[in-house]
Amino acid sequence: MRIIRTTQALRTWRRRQDPPGTSIGLVPTMGALHAGHRSLMQRARRTCQTVAVSIFVNPLQFGPAEDYRRYPRNLSQDLASCREEHVDLVFLPEPDTLYPRDFQTTVAVSTLAQRWEGEHRPTHFQGVTTVVTKLLNLVRPARAFFGQKDYQQYGVIRQLVQDLDLDTRVTLCPTIRDADGLALSSRNRYVTTSQRQRALALYQALSAGKAAIGRGMRRADPVEKRMAKILDTGHGLDVEYLACCDARTLEPLARLRGTVVLLGAIRVGGVRFIDNLIVRIRQ
Numbered sequence: 569m570r571i572i573r574t575t576q577a578l579r580t581w582r583r584r585q586d587p588p589g590t591s592i593g594l595v596p597t598m599g600a601l602h603a604g605h606r607s608l609m610q611r612a613r614r615t616c617q618t619v620a621v622s623i624f625v626n627p628l629q630f631g632p633a634e635d636y637r638r639y640p641r642n643l644s645q646d647l648a649s650c651r652e653e654h655v656d657l658v659f660l661p662e663p664d665t666l667y668p669r670d671f672q673t674t675v676a677v678s679t680l681a682q683r684w685e686g687e688h689r690p691t692h693f694q695g696v697t698t699v700v701t702k703l704l705n706l707v708r709p710a711r712a713f714f715g716q717k718d719y720q721q722y723g724v725i726r727q728l729v730q731d732l733d734l735d736t737r738v739t740l741c742p743t744i745r746d747a748d749g750l751a752l753s754s755r756n757r758y759v760t761t762s763q764r765q766r767a768l769a770l771y772q773a774l775s776a777g778k779a780a781i782g783r784g785m786r787r788a789d790p791v792e793k794r795m796a797k798i799l800d801t802g803h804g805l806d807v808e809y810l811a812c813c814d815a816r817t818l819e820p821l822a823r824l825r826g827t828v829v830l831l832g833a834i835r836v837g838g839v840r841f842i843d844n845l846i847v848r849i850r851q
């Protein structure tokens with residue numbers, strides 16, 4: 569497995585991958601790799617000839633009061649995971665490699681990035697789209713792999729790739745969950761047992777919403793009320809948003825039809841949890 573730390577070495581590596589038919593799969597990460605990331609690497613391994621993983625805790629996507637400094641970092645374990653998944657290349661830049669002192673450009677998606685997560689983390693997606701654009705430009709992968717847990721991020725990146733005519737297919741991979749249903753996240757490492765326990769209500773609420781749609785409920789309002797009631801019942805958490813949306817535009821829906829995504833974000837004692845479930849409605 570090759571480890572590259574500079575953009576120059578990455579460009580040289582990339583030029584050597586050029587024989588026709590070579591497909592590169594990119595898995596962008598911020599490290600603290602878990603089974604969710606590993607499932608992305610496995611999907612890349614199955615579908616592409618060469619698998620590249622980037623590990624970079626991107627300062628641009630953290631708000632001033634957020635956890636950039638505390639964000640879990642565990643490089644030796646991350647590299648071991650990449651080796652076990654037969655990754656070919658790990659790109660491991662430092663912040664000033666990607667953002668040198670005179671860095672002045674940001675890439676921003678408008679409407680899709682402004683609601684839900686965008687309302688609660690106003691500069692977040694701009695940081696994500698800037699770094700992802702740089703990674704896609706450097707690696708020029710045939711495919712890039714993202715987890716469903718960050719469903720809005722996937723939508724924003726898909727929009728970015730479409731709007732900027734980038735030659736990469738953006739692939740959504742299923743959320744990986746613990747046995748109790750909690751979606752895996754690098755940040756789960758620093759939640760207490762009690763926060764974790766209370767946060768499970770989010771998945772339970774989304775699952776109840778999905779079940780209600782499965783039983784034939786076609787108006788968003790009663791589905792959202794049902795989900796909100798589950799989050800309301802004494803878990804000591806704050807709901808940031810909970811909505812039934814169109815899976816492509818992320819616009820809230822009144823009547824449920826087509827592919828719907830149930831999106832939710834909560835705070836439990838200062839820690840944010842997001843999750844979502846996709847429901848395909850047959851007309």
Ligand code: PAF
Binds near residue numbers: 626718
């Ligand atoms: O999902 C993440 O881990 C990050 O937002 C990403 C896509 C690697 C960009 O920093």
